[in-house]
Amino acid sequence: MTSPTSTDIRAAVLQLSVTADKSANIAIAVKRIQLAKSNGCTLAVLPECFTTPYDNALFRKYAEIIPDGETCKALSQAAKSNKMYVVGGSIPELCDNKVYNTCTVWDPNGNLIAKHRKVHLFDVNIPGSTCFKESNAMSPGNTLNTFQMGTLKVGLGICHDMRFSEMAALYQKQGCDLLIYPGAFCTELGPPHWSLLIRFRALENQTFVIAASPARDTKSSYVAWGHSMVVDPWGKIVEEANEKDMDLYVDLDFTLRENIKRQIPTGTQRRTDIYDTIDVKNTK
Numbered sequence: 001m002t003s004p005t006s007t008d009i010r011a012a013v014l015q016l017s018v019t020a021d022k023s024a025n026i027a028i029a030v031k032r033i034q035l036a037k038s039n040g041c042t043l044a045v046l047p048e049c050f051t052t053p054y055d056n057a058l059f060r061k062y063a064e065i066i067p068d069g070e071t072c073k074a075l076s077q078a079a080k081s082n083k084m085y086v087v088g089g090s091i092p093e094l095c096d097n098k099v100y101n102t103c104t105v106w107d108p109n110g111n112l113i114a115k116h117r118k119v120h121l122f123d124v125n126i127p128g129s130t131c132f133k134e135s136n137a138m139s140p141g142n143t144l145n146t147f148q149m150g151t152l153k154v155g156l157g158i159c160h161d162m163r164f165s166e167m168a169a170l171y172q173k174q175g176c177d178l179l180i181y182p183g184a185f186c187t188e189l190g191p192p193h194w195s196l197l198i199r200f201r202a203l204e205n206q207t208f209v210i211a212a213s214p215a216r217d218t219k220s221s222y223v224a225w226g227h228s229m230v231v232d233p234w235g236k237i238v239e240e241a242n243e244k245d246m247d248l249y250v251d252l253d254f255t256l257r258e259n260i261k262r263q264i265p266t267g268t269q270r271r272t273d274i275y276d277t278i279d280v281k282n283t284k
């Protein structure tokens with residue numbers, strides 16, 4: 001278990017517009033990381049697929065190798081020159097001729113300290129609303145991934161991953177203080193589910209949750225809901241964006257989490273003699 005006694009952080013959630021111009025998208029992300037630094041932030045979180053329109057037909061074309069691709073080089077440099085942690089939303093990653101939806105995490109020295117490949121791909125079929133089959137273009141990741149930020153432990157998921165409470169529960173079990181989900185819900189599923197899911201993940205695990213979406217572009221084939229947000233371990237929305245291109249700067253006070261864990265100790269009240277959530281890969 002980590003003990004986040006004195007660790008308060010100021011996080012930037014960068015709700016960027018995504019265009020068809022990959023290099024321009026990267027350049028804007030770098031500028032906004034610099035701006036976050038000048039506003040006192042030590043952590044910047046980018047949205048899902050911030051270098052590419054969310055489109056099965058484009059993922060392979062925009063994909064790159066990690067860590068030697070254009071995006072990784074820029075994020076590593078941005079993290080290093082601003083002395084910040086950067087959670088690089090996600091990019092299409094090319095590896096062994098497969099494409100993954102992958103989040104990279106960079107420390108203040110510009111080192112790659114974590115990588116999360118989206119575990120649950122967005123395959124849904126809701127007649128009259130949303131039909132998307134991400135697995136037509138992407139392969140799923142097969143691991144849970146965390147990283148350490150000073151004394152704080154952070155669990156990673158991407159978008160559809162946030163619908164799976166077991167994954168977040170395992171992060172909680174591993175001692176995560178904060179869950180980060182770069183995500184891009186659409187304008188059909190965003191209104192009923194986005195905020196509810198983020199608040200649930202925060203409340204049930206008594207963690208902070210940061211969810212970073214691209215800004216809404218009504219001309220794109222997939223229209224993102226926006227509404228990036230930060231929720232505290234009480235389930236309260238601390239800050240929420242609207243649909244526009246904008247950034248949130250939020251102070252996270254982790255003593256709140258320590259207090260809530262003590263006051264409502266669900267973490268130690270689980271009846272694992274009746275039910276359990278287990279990490280199958282790491283359990284014999």
Ligand SMILES: NC(=O)CC(=O)C(=O)O
Nearest residue numbers: 122159160184185186189
């Ligand atoms: N885009 C996603 O991965 C998930 C999503 O939009 C959802 O509703 O779930």
